Amino acid sequence: MSRDGTIAIIGAGIAGAAAARRLREAGREIVVLDKGRAPGGRMATRRGPDGLRFDHGAQYFTARDPRFIARVEDWTTRGVAAPWGGPDRHVGTPGMAAPVRDLLDGLDVQCGRAVGRLARDGRAWRLAEADGTALADGAAFSAVLLTCPSPQTLALLESAGQALPGVAEVAYAPCWTLMLAHDGPPLPGGPVREDRDSSATIAWIAENGGKPGRAGDGTIVAHASPAWSRVHLECAADDVAERLVGALRNIVPLGGIRHCAAHRWRYAAVERAVGEPCLFAPGTGLGFAGDGCLGPRVEFAYLSGLALAERVLAEAA
C-alpha cells in the first residue's frame, strides 16, 4: 500500500463517514463516493409534499462504547443530536443524517456517484461506474474502503476478481417503511409500538414530528416486521402502503390521510454479521466496514468504520 496515496471510501453512511473523519484527522487524503443524493445511508430523511419530512430508516441510536459516547456527547452539545425515545437513545437533529453530515463536514464527498467497478492499475485502484465511465477524475487510489451493505460490496469485489473472506456470509432482513401524514391527533412521544422480532405486520410505530427539531405533528413512521417485509418484498410500493395503512388503523387512531408512501429497504437490519470490527487486506488495500461487521446498529457501524481507519493507519505506520 502506498503511503502517500489517496484513499477512496465507498459509501457515505455512518461507517464511511467515521472512517473518513478518522483518516483525515490523521492527515490522509480521502475521497468519499456515494450513489445517493446526499450522505447518510440508512440514517435518512425522506421529504414529502408541503415540507413533510420522515426519518424513514434508522429511528434512533444507542451510545454504549466510550468512543461513541464521546462523539454523541459532542453532537448533543452542538445540536447535531438530541435524546429521544427512552434511556440511552438519541436522534440526529434536525434529521437522522445530521451526525453523518457532521462527520463529513469539509471533506471531499461526491454524491450521486454509483461505483460499479474496481480496477487494479499497478499497485493502485481506479473506480468506474457500471458502464466503465471513470469516477473521481480517474484518480489512482492506494486503498479502497467498501462500506456498502455486503451484497453491493461483493459485487464490487467481484468486479475486480477480489474477495474478502466473511463478506459473503453477512445476511440482512428487509424492511418496508410506511410514511404517513394525517389530520388526527399526534401519537404520544416515543415509540408507540416496538417489537422488531414480531411476526405481526407492523413492528415499529412512532410519531416522527415528535422527535426533537422536527416540525409537524401527525407524521407517522411505521416499519413492517422482517417477516411481513420478506413476504411482500417484491410488491408494488402503492400496494404495500395501502396494506400497511390498513394494519396501522387497527393499532392507532388515524384522521384523514394527507400523505402516504412506502419505501423498501432491501438490506435493513443485519441478521448475521462477520463478527469482527472490520476486514482489511493490506496486500491489496481493500477493506470492508459497516454494520455487516458487528451487527445491526448505527453505533456498531460507526465503530466498524473507525476500526477500519485504524487498520489502514496501522499498516502505513
Ligand SMILES: Cc1cc2nc3c(=O)[nH]c(=O)nc-3n(C[C@H](O)[C@H](O)[C@H](O)COP(=O)(O)OP(=O)(O)OC[C@H]3O[C@@H](n4cnc5c(N)ncnc54)[C@H](O)[C@@H]3O)c2cc1C
Ligand atoms: C428501517 C431501518 C430501521 C433501522 N432502525 C435502527 C435503529 O433504530 N437503531 C439503530 O441503531 N440502527 C437502525 N437501523 C440500522 C442502521 O441504520 C444501520 O446499521 C446503519 O445506518 C448502517 O450504516 P452503514 O454506514 O454501515 O451503511 P449504510 O448507511 O447503508 O451506508 C452505505 C452507503 O453506501 C452507499 N452505496 C451502496 N452501494 C454503493 C455503490 N455501488 N457506490 C456508491 N455508494 C454506494 C449507499 O448509498 C449508502 O449511503 C435501521 C435500519 C433501517 C433500514
